[in-house]
Amino acid sequence: MNKLRIIGGVWRRLQLPVASVEGLRPTPDRVRETVFNWLGQDCTGMDVLDLYAGTGALGFEAASRGAGRVVMVEQNRKVVAQLQENRAYLLSKWTETTVPKPALVVDSGDVLASLKRFAMAGAGFDLVALDPPFRSELMLLTLPLLKPVLKPGGLVYAEWHENLFSDEAALCKVLNVREIEVLRHLKAGQVHAHLFALPAL
Template sequence: MARRPHKKPATNANSLGQVRIISGLWRGRKLPVHDAQGLRPTTDRVKETLFNWIAQDIPQSRCLDVFAGSGGLGFEAASRQASQVTMLEMNRQVCQQLSKNVTALKAENIDVHNIDSLAYLDKPGEAYDVVFIDPPFRQGLLEEVIHRLEDNHWLTPQALIYIETEKELVLPIMPNHWQLLKEKQAGQVSYRLFERSEP
């Protein structure tokens, strides 16, 4: 009787099951991620490049993760000694997992909010030094976020703004006082780093 061949389990280098903190206080820690539809954690490769770009700017900074999802960017910033990281996430179960991860890390510099990001930014707030914008693909949210960040004074004068989008997306007209510092592509993703100057 012929033996049935063993099926190899499907592997994914960036499984939705967890995110890894690359450096800092919690270096090497792996955090579980709630497997929600459309959730797309930033890959380790992209994350490492981003934090190489901004490594000197993270310590003691205030960071805002607009579409937190897995929390990969926010946890990385907190691990690297950001003074405050605010995570915004609309999906309730994803948000609950973020809060559990904050508790597991005993992180005192992370706040998690279960809220629609556009609603949160629709009112004036305290300005942030670094903002991560990694919206769900193909939902047209980027332009609205940019307007709210500017109109409601969420950005410090020299804030750094990271934007991750689908590769084919044509960026909306960016504010004149946002300078593009870095731009790269990886797979189906484009990612860019802007620096703001006070208009």
């Protein structure tokens, strides 16, 4: 069975089982390390939304580094069950006494429907992590729904098989914004990792 290793924060070095579902792989350690370097290694108090959560690598890592609330959205029932088990295990291992346990929520359902529900409820997130199934078109269906759930100046981290920044005008159009602030880009193997911010206003 594949294992997911938390690489930083309170749960550093803890290993978690990964559901045996075809195509399910954790975001590689090297990429995660880079992403959280981009974020300054610290997610203290952040509200994080992990879409297409899969192994929960990004959401659990953010919680380990101090995020106040992490919502992980996943549709596959087998994967959801494993996320719930790993959530319970990690919270039982919270040893930090100066920081409250994070609110970790596993949302079982369709990402697009969940995003519409969050927007209706006025939920706001500081960081949205977006890692849809590889080579699917779900990225282009999901991006237009992000703006209503992001706090002003909120960050988006996205993994895809193409460089979203190669056509910045097209990306802005999909996001329904006039401009974005491109913060970072990394290509690791076949994966492009992107971090960008929507306008504060």
